[in-house]
Amino acid sequence: MTTLPVVQKILSANDAIAAENRAALDAAGALGVNVMASPGAGKTSLILATTQRLPAGLRLAVIEGDVAGSIDADTMAAAGIPVVQINTGGGCHLDAPMVRSALPHLLPAGVDLLLIENVGNLICTAEFALGAHVNLVVGSTPEGHDKPYKYPGMFAAADVVVLNKADVAAVFDFDLDAFQRGVRMVNPQAPIFVLSCRTGEGLEAWVDWLVAACHAEGRRSIPV
Amino acid sequence: MHRRCMGRCCLVEPRNDFMHELPVTQAILDTALSAAQQAGAARIVAIDLVIGELSGLVDDSVQFYFDILSQGTLAQGAALRFQRQPARARCLTCGHSYDAAPPLAPFCPACGSVHLQVTGGRQFQLESIEIDDHPTGSAEDSER
Numbered sequence: 001m002t003t004l005p006v007v008q009k010i011l012s013a014n015d016a017i018a019a020e021n022r023a024a025l026d027a028a029g030a031l032g033v034n035v036m037a038s039p040g041a042g043k044t045s046l047i048l049a050t051t052q053r054l055p056a057g058l059r060l061a062v063i064e065g066d067v068a069g070s071i072d073a074d075t076m077a078a079a080g081i082p083v084v085q086i087n088t089g090g091g092c093h094l095d096a097p098m099v100r101s102a103l104p105h106l107l108p109a110g111v112d113l114l115l116i117e118n119v120g121n122l123i124c125t126a127e128f129a130l131g132a133h134v135n136l137v138v139g140s141t142p143e144g145h146d147k148p149y150k151y152p153g154m155f156a157a158a159d160v161v162v163l164n165k166a167d168v169a170a171v172f173d174f175d176l177d178a179f180q181r182g183v184r185m186v187n188p189q190a191p192i193f194v195l196s197c198r199t200g201e202g203l204e205a206w207v208d209w210l211v212a213a214c215h216a217e218g219r220r221s222i223p224v
Numbered sequence: 225m226h227r228r229c230m231g232r233c234c235l236v237e238p239r240n241d242f243m244h245e246l247p248v249t250q251a252i253l254d255t256a257l258s259a260a261q262q263a264g265a266a267r268i269v270a271i272d273l274v275i276g277e278l279s280g281l282v283d284d285s286v287q288f289y290f291d292i293l294s295q296g297t298l299a300q301g302a303a304l305r306f307q308r309q310p311a312r313a314r315c316l317t318c319g320h321s322y323d324a325a326p327p328l329a330p331f332c333p334a335c336g337s338v339h340l341q342v343t344g345g346r347q348f349q350l351e352s353i354e355i356d357d358h359p360t361g362s363a364e365d366s367e368r
Contacts, residue, residue, distance in 0.1 A: 001269060005352045006259045010251050010273070092244050123280040124244035127348065149328040152311065152342055153278040178330060178338075185313070185328060186278075186342040 014128055017096035021131025024103050030061075030111040031214045032132035034094075036154065038147075039120030041140040042164040044072045045197040047115050051081060053207040054113070058214065061106040063116040065094040072117060082106055093125040094118050100131075113214050122147065126157035134213060140165040141174040148182030156186040160193070162206060167196040245282060249289035253299055256353050260298050265355035268299040272354075276347035277311045277325050302353075311345030 009015060025032045037043045051060055061082040064073040073085035084102040086094060099116060106114065116132055118125045126135070137158040139147055142165060148155040155161065161183055169176065180192055191209060195202030252271065260268050275281055283306045294300045310323035317337035324345075330338055 001354060002263075002265075002357055003352050003354050004259055004263050004265075006255065006350050007352070008255050008259075008350050010248060010255065010348050010350055013251055013254065014247075091247075095247065127244070127248075127279065146327065149330060150326055152326055152328055153280055153346060156278065156342065156346060181330065181338050181340075182328070185330075185340045188341060 011127065011129070014096045017100055018129035018131040021096055021099050021103060022133070023131075024100075024107060025114065025131065025133070028107040028111055030107065030114045031134065032114045032116060032130070033134045033136050033210070034116050034118060034125075034130050034132035035136050035138065036118045036122075036125045036157075037120060037138035037140075038122045038143060041120070041138045041143065042197050043117050043120070043138055044075060046138055046162060046164060047117060048075070048079060049197040049200070049203055050115075050207055050210065051079065053203055055211060058211065059110050059112045061109075061111040061114050063094075063099060063102045063106070063114065065098070065117055065119045067091070067119060082109060082111075088119055092119055092121050092123070093128050094130060095128040096130055113210070122151040122154045126154045134159045136160050136162065138162045138164055139179065141169040142172050144172065145175040145179035145182070148179060148186060152186045155183050158183075158187055158190045160209065161187075161190050163192065163194045164197055166194045166201060167199045243285060244280075245285040246289050248281060249286050249293055252286070252304075252350055253290065253293050253297070255350050256299055256302075257297060259353055260355055263355060264357075265298060265353075266358055267356040268302040268353050269356055270303040270305055270354040271299070272305045272307065272351040274307045274309060274347050274349045274351050276309045276345040278342070278345040279348050281348075307351070309345060309347045312343045314341050314343050315339070316341055 035043050047062060054060060062076045064083055064085045066072060066087060067090060068087050070085045073083045076083040084105045086098050086102055116130055135157050137154055183192055193202060193206040195206055256268055256271050287304055290304055311325060312321060313324040314321045315332035315335060315337050316339040318332060318335040320332055320334035322333055332340055
């Protein structure tokens with residue numbers, strides 16, 4: 001009997017394909033954003049509200065990840081946004097090979113910003129790197145301010161956090177300080193944008209940040 | 225195969241990954257088999273994993289998938305040994321360091337401060353495998 005040291009990240013095969021995706025995005029000059037949240041937090045609403053406020057000439061494309069169906073992709077397509085629907089067939093997250101299969105449908109037409117809407121899930125989506133430059137985690141006030149404490153892995157993986165449905169915070173006794181402290185506990189760096197896709201409140205600051213990220217020279221230094 | 229959706233978007237082929245432990249377990253098996261084959265092992269006896277408390281992985285679920293996926297491979301019957309790493313947290317007010325697990329308490333257990341930082345617990349690694357160098361039944365084979 002021999003003990004053989006291996007010491008390898010369990011998802012290194014996925015990570016290798018994520019690195020290929022990152023290289024494809026970089027070659028196309030596109031900023032990839034992995035949009036993660038629980039179901040109903042407002043991922044699709046945020047993408048649509050963001051689209052309406054992007055500067056003219058910035059070319060957006062969307063990958064929609066869902067367990068089944070194409071409700072969100074139909075919404076995107078109806079808004080004139082180039083979109084690919086990925087159905088995971090019961091799988092609870094997108095992974096790098098799925099995104100790799102979608103990229104050739106979008107990048108050749110010219111893309112500056114690729115928003116990848118992950119499956120609604122606050123647990124494992126953070127573990128599967130897609131090759132995106134930015135991990136965005138969307139929280140919302142009806143979910144409660146305890147989410148960063150309950151799902152620390154997700155908030156730790158975020159490069160940026162958006163808190164949606166700020167307009168109804170009072171209805172849900174949402175404690176913004178407690179939410180922000182929870183995010184800071186696992187993530188001292190990520191900017192937190194408090195906004196409402198319904199009223200438009202706070203969206204401008206978020207879109208400014210996103211557009212700046214699109215233009216940032218240094219974005220390629222963010223690790224996969 | 226890709227299906228067009230409303231003529232403007234397209235559908236990438238579904239897969240059957242179900243719970244996230246399934247692709248994770250497949251990755252564990254692939255990594256272990258590859259290392260064992262390189263070493264010329266006859267059999268994998270055990271696989272040592274280091275999993276952080278923040279990784280969202282259920283041991284029993286991994287074991288369940290492993291028993292199915294490893295059938296007919298060198299790893300069939302191998303023991304999965306999970307070494308769980310606790311989440312480590314540090315109080316930014318008093319400096320107290322302690323083990324934590326989700327749901328994370330919003331207060332420092334030493335001084336009650338709400339200014340805390342998680343410093344570890346996201347490990348997700350295959351550490352080592354225990355292998356049998358001698359093929360089962362090789363002694364019998366040589367006697368024949």
